Amino acid sequence: MVQREIRMKIILATGIYPPAIGGPATYSKKLADRLTRSSHDVIVVTYGNKVETEKWKVENVLLGLPILRWWKYSKKLKEVGKNADVVYAFSSISCGIPIILSRLRCKRILRLGGDFFWERYTAMGGKKGLREWYRSSRWQLAVSSWLLNKFDHVVFSTDFQQQIYKDAYKNLPKNSVIENALALDQVVPMEQHFLKKQLRLLFVGRFVNFKNIPLLIEAVAQIPDAYLTLVGSGPQDDALRKQTERLELTTRVQFVAPLRGKEKFEIFGKHDLLVIPSLTDISPNTALEARSVGLPALLTEETGLSEHLRSGIVIADLSTPQKITEEINRIREGYNFVSEAASKKIEGRSWEEVSKDTEDLFATICV
Template sequence: MRIMIVTDQYPPMVGGVPVVTHDLAVGLAARGHQVWVVAPCQGARDVHRIEEGVHVYRFTSFEWPTYRDMRIPFLPILPIRRLLKQGNPDIIHIHSPIVLGNIAQLLAGGLRKPVIATNHYLPINISRTLASDQRFSRHFDTLSYSYLIHFYNRCEYVTTPTHTALRLLYEHGLRAPAGVISNGVDLKKFRPGPADEEVRQRYHLPTDRPLVLHVNRLSEEKRVNVLLDAVAQLRSQAYIVLAGTGPAEAELRAQATRLQIEERVAFLGFVADRDLLAIRRMADLFVIPSEADLQSLATMEAMACGLPVVAANAYALPELVHHGENGLLFEPGNSTELAQTIDYLLERPELRRQMGNKSLEIIAQHDRERVLGQWEALYQRLASEFALARQLREQARRALRLRRPSLPS
């Protein structure tokens, strides 16, 4: 098949959406499909490269002034139209309903191409970046969902990574056909393994204390501040490892100093994938206090490495973390309950082992190869339905022309 993936976030950008779109494009290309990616360029010129078997077209953009690392392209309408006509994709898959997504959707209608859209966004991810005023955030959330639903209702099909995410769209008025397809995780890469002592030494991680790992963007809605408050209440001598960067990092470091827990918390910043895999394998527990995740790749990767998980009982996290099975849930924002839950599991190594094994069982349903098969089946079905509908319209038009009475000579 010929598949075009349109996204406002793609490597070298860092985050969940860049990982998902990259792995989908590369995975489909490896299965023999022709894949094009349309994405923003970090520089001042449009760029076309073949990357890992994928034709990647990057268009000139500028950084979003209120959201670091997000970029806004300079309306490349004509180049994308030429690309669509030349590539003639069977399906267009939009992952970002903003600039490039809007252009692709608009052009797809004129060129009669079927469009799938995947929702990765919660308005709270952006509203908390724009302002701390809750009244503003509520109005922004309402406007954001109105925009998202208007966009998605013009697509042939809509997907979300979880049932929670799909329910949110339905609650706000989604009418387009829709379904759930997980973001998936590479179980060949993410799996249990021996600890790498060289990585441990390089990051100065202790050998005589349990390691509690958190991996995420350091931003307000991820609620890392709740985890730091919990650290100050722990009975155990756990060592907290924070991997990630973000706009809240300076504030979180100041919080750690204020709580006098600097010796118990490591801010690792950005960690390369290979090192992060090694750190997951030496961790005893994964914690995610976020209140703004529609799935959480970080949690899925931790589960694939056989870790038990402590998670906030918020949004889609309970779809991954089954309370009492592969981890425990705590009330969102409740640092005291979080501290008690961490202590409870660290005191019970056999329970952690059982929960880690259950994580491996649950995450098997999210194997990336399985997910790629689901995408292929959906693409093929929609492309076939779209082609059949076009054929029926052509037949109806021909029949109408034949029935028209001829003019007298």
């Protein structure tokens, strides 16, 4: 058992931080809170406007052209990172490069919840999932390998992504898995869903290419009595609205701005099925949030979701509109069985557990 009584100076390097919305923003703030409670000296470095300082320091770097902002970020790291024990980065590029430029002499740890180069590939129209893309990439692997090996340790959020990297990189740094927190407090009551006359489908997430939302809209066009709510925002927003108009689905596809907290959980209760047809979805927390209140989910087979969390979630090949349509109709036919499975309680994972695992890792590496 690792002794965690050591007081450390910890730099959390993130690209975004609340009030910005996103995984790294939530993660860095929650982790900063728990690490501070454990008497560690925590400093968060982030891009964006100045934010109100809490029990820990939050240092901001204004956005600008990539090279300029990386240099400014590296200067901020030098400024606050003197005598630091560890710097924990939440992005391989926007935080990783400044860490390299800063030449901080502390231990460097990189947390990967996504994949920068693959996401850029999909943003440019690429259609391969993460696993398939890694089998065909070459120069990106060389660049990524150089970057990864500037860190002492890499933390993955899933076994799924860790295994892909182990297969792809011959000289991957020491690595481990620290699963994300899964806060499943009952914001609204858990209940079994029953089909109404109309089929109410839901998507919640960022409007980006790898989420494959256009295929879902095309599938809805093939199911005359299906209605779809798209909750989120992102660079694909205009294209999705134009697609909806082109397919004459404006009365059956509704767009809703991003929701948080109770409002997000309440919208789960107004729908019959959450559909996530991503090319790859490494950590599909939205599917688990839906499950926590009894909403069945249909999820891409290219996922990092752990086996013990898959009950009540249908995993399938959703690579074409036809396959999405077939799976939705199949779930519809056996809906009572699927919704009963989705109404059974699943175990969450607290931020205290995440913080403990992280502290143990830091203490081990910094010894």
